[in-house]
Amino acid sequence: MLPVVVVHGGAGYIPKERSELSISGVCSAVQAGYTILQGEGSSMDAVVEAVIQMENNPAFNAGCGSVLNIKGEVEMDALVMDGKTLGSGAVSAVRNIANPIQLARLVMDKTSHACLTAEGASQFARSMGIPEVPLESLITEYSRMRWKKNLAPDANPVECQMLGTVGAVAVDKEGNIACATSTGGMLNKMEGRVGDTPIIGSGGYADNLLGAVSTTGHGETIMKITLARLILFHMEQGQSAEAASDLGLAYMKSRLEGLGGVVTVDPQGHWAARFSSNYMAWAAAQEDTLHYGLYTGEHFTQKA
Amino acid sequence: MLPVVVVHGGAGYIPKERSELSISGVCSAVQAGYTILQGEGSSMDAVVEAVIQMENNPAFNAGCGSVLNIKGEVEMDALVMDGKTLGSGAVSAVRNIANPIQLARLVMDKTSHACLTAEGASQFARSMGIPEVPLESLITEYSRMRWKKNLAPDANPVECQMLGTVGAVAVDKEGNIACATSTGGMLNKMEGRVGDTPIIGSGGYADNLLGAVSTTGHGETIMKITLARLILFHMEQGQSAEAASDLGLAYMKSRLEGLGGVVTVDPQGHWAARFSSNYMAWAAAQEDTLHYGLYTGEHFTQKA
Numbered sequence: 001m002l003p004v005v006v007v008h009g010g011a012g013y014i015p016k017e018r019s020e021l022s023i024s025g026v027c028s029a030v031q032a033g034y035t036i037l038q039g040e041g042s043s044m045d046a047v048v049e050a051v052i053q054m055e056n057n058p059a060f061n062a063g064c065g066s067v068l069n070i071k072g073e074v075e076m077d078a079l080v081m082d083g084k085t086l087g088s089g090a091v092s093a094v095r096n097i098a099n100p101i102q103l104a105r106l107v108m109d110k111t112s113h114a115c116l117t118a119e120g121a122s123q124f125a126r127s128m129g130i131p132e133v134p135l136e137s138l139i140t141e142y143s144r145m146r147w148k149k150n151l152a153p154d155a156n157p158v159e160c161q162m163l164g165t166v167g168a169v170a171v172d173k174e175g176n177i178a179c180a181t182s183t184g185g186m187l188n189k190m191e192g193r194v195g196d197t198p199i200i201g202s203g204g205y206a207d208n209l210l211g212a213v214s215t216t217g218h219g220e221t222i223m224k225i226t227l228a229r230l231i232l233f234h235m236e237q238g239q240s241a242e243a244a245s246d247l248g249l250a251y252m253k254s255r256l257e258g259l260g261g262v263v264t265v266d267p268q269g270h271w272a273a274r275f276s277s278n279y280m281a282w283a284a285a286q287e288d289t290l291h292y293g294l295y296t297g298e299h300f301t302q303k304a
Numbered sequence: 305m306l307p308v309v310v311v312h313g314g315a316g317y318i319p320k321e322r323s324e325l326s327i328s329g330v331c332s333a334v335q336a337g338y339t340i341l342q343g344e345g346s347s348m349d350a351v352v353e354a355v356i357q358m359e360n361n362p363a364f365n366a367g368c369g370s371v372l373n374i375k376g377e378v379e380m381d382a383l384v385m386d387g388k389t390l391g392s393g394a395v396s397a398v399r400n401i402a403n404p405i406q407l408a409r410l411v412m413d414k415t416s417h418a419c420l421t422a423e424g425a426s427q428f429a430r431s432m433g434i435p436e437v438p439l440e441s442l443i444t445e446y447s448r449m450r451w452k453k454n455l456a457p458d459a460n461p462v463e464c465q466m467l468g469t470v471g472a473v474a475v476d477k478e479g480n481i482a483c484a485t486s487t488g489g490m491l492n493k494m495e496g497r498v499g500d501t502p503i504i505g506s507g508g509y510a511d512n513l514l515g516a517v518s519t520t521g522h523g524e525t526i527m528k529i530t531l532a533r534l535i536l537f538h539m540e541q542g543q544s545a546e547a548a549s550d551l552g553l554a555y556m557k558s559r560l561e562g563l564g565g566v567v568t569v570d571p572q573g574h575w576a577a578r579f580s581s582n583y584m585a586w587a588a589a590q591e592d593t594l595h596y597g598l599y600t601g602e603h604f605t606q607k608a
Contacts, residue, residue, distance in 0.1 A: 088527065199505075
């Protein structure tokens with residue numbers, strides 16, 4: 001059953017013309033993570049690499065392709081967590097870097113802290129030699145179009161809010177578990193808005209004894225129930241990865257009318273990609289098989 | 305049993321010369337919260353007022369009296385959570401305001417977001433008409449002395465790290481539950497460091513169905529186990545507020561060698577003030593009785 005890696009490219013509204021880009025993007029990302037796991041790489045190496053692939057892919061709301069805040073700028077959040085130590089690293093409202101997930105990992109590996117925000121995160125990035133990139137390099141034509149469209153009086157708020165975060169969970173051959181989540185946040189968010197993504201227990205959680213979860217959906221709702229930690233509590237009480245994921249998502253829907261999605265693994269390598277939204281691009285790789293899907297109930301397989 | 309309010313003034317090292325200031329500070333704060341609960345005020349009004357009292361009291365590491373970061377500046381974090389809606393408001397790494405907890409509440413009440421950070425939080429504060437205060441007004445002689453002392457080669461890192469956050473939990477006559485937590489963070493922290501305080505599930509959590517917790521201690525350790533949410537999961541499984549608090553703190557100690565403290569309430573008004581550190585200034589008010597203590601096992605009472 002090990003190693004295994006599962007990724008998501010965001011739950012919620014995916015315009016038809018972008019669905020193929022989303023599917024090919026999550027498949028490429030999971031392949032990159034799986035290649036690392038088949039070699040000498042750790043689960044942390046794998047989830048970070050998978051997320052970097054999606055940050056670099058303009059089809060996703062993370063890194064290049066991030067949604068724009070109210071001022072038309074890009075501020076990004078990211079989180080990694082290491083299930084062996086329970087150590088984590090996060091950045092919030094960080095600007096002008098290509099790969100927030102790499103910076104989150106450096107916060108974990110190179111500081112005594114678990115989260116750095118805004119200008120403090122930028123200073124740390126500079127001290128680590130991470131190149132500053134111009135704002136324009138993170139903005140796509142599509143994200144600018146959506147930002148402008150959302151300023152219009154007839155904007156559809158559902159369509160505008162539900163642009164997904166990306167994330168990954170993995171278990172390596174040693175049984176070490178990790179998660180990574182990265183996002184541009186919510187379209188037209190206030191400057192300095194921090195969502196669920198960099199919040200441990202909400203955007204993700206990993207514990208070698210329990211498993212790992214990476215979440216996507218409406219951040220403010222996910223935070224209300226600390227969705228990632230909630231799912232792992234269900235697993236601690238004997239639920240499978242799939243049943244626990246469904247219980248967590250059902251609770252968010254029944255108590256808060258909130259929709260979202262998750263990817264989940266347990267220490268044995270059982271995995272789940274579940275969502276209460278209409279769509280979530282997801283992919284998994286295990287035992288040389290690639291699994292992927294987009295709509296509810298969809299599950300394709302091919303050789304990894 | 306209702307209403308009830310419980311506050312803490314931080315777990316960890318409290319220099320002897322400051323222990324009386326800490327005790328009188330938590331007693332004043334809890335009285336202020338209790339007066340609100342005896343009137344028409346909500347649990348949210350009570351916890352915010354109790355925390356404001358401690359932010360304004362230079363004896364505590366929050367608001368005026370906050371510890372200084374590596375650059376000798378003050379950056380503060382705060383969180384409120386409303387157990388009725390599960391709504392929360394937080395600010396992280398905010399500067400130049402007297403009462404971060406008030407700003408956290410405004411994030412909850414006046415925006416669609418749950419957390420604003422750094423300059424974005426400051427912009428929001430200005431838009432709400434909150435006066436900017438000079439850095440110097442937040443720095444005490446004592447905090448500057450400790451900052452300088454900590455830069456010395458013979459600094460005692462334990463003494464320097466363990467300066468407590470403040471927090472409060474309350475249940476009002478209607479059965480509504482709230483928590484509030486506020487801090488200057490960790491002495492000599494990096495610029496932009498965000499600790500557990502503004503992180504939902506770590507620095508605090510409130511749910512009318514379960515109860516509420518506000519935490520204090522080493523933030524990076526508390527985050528690893530989402531201590532507030534963990535304690536409420538134990539209560540969900542039938543543990544009392546006191547037993548659940550002890551279970552959460554014992555787990556943090558056994559798995560991570562981490563020390564800290566919490567104040568906890570359940571929906572019926574049972575409360576606990578528990579800590580694994582040597583000291584935690586705490587106070588509670590219920591049924592016209594004031595309870596307070598500082599050392600392990602200490603529990604004084606007098607008429608509220």
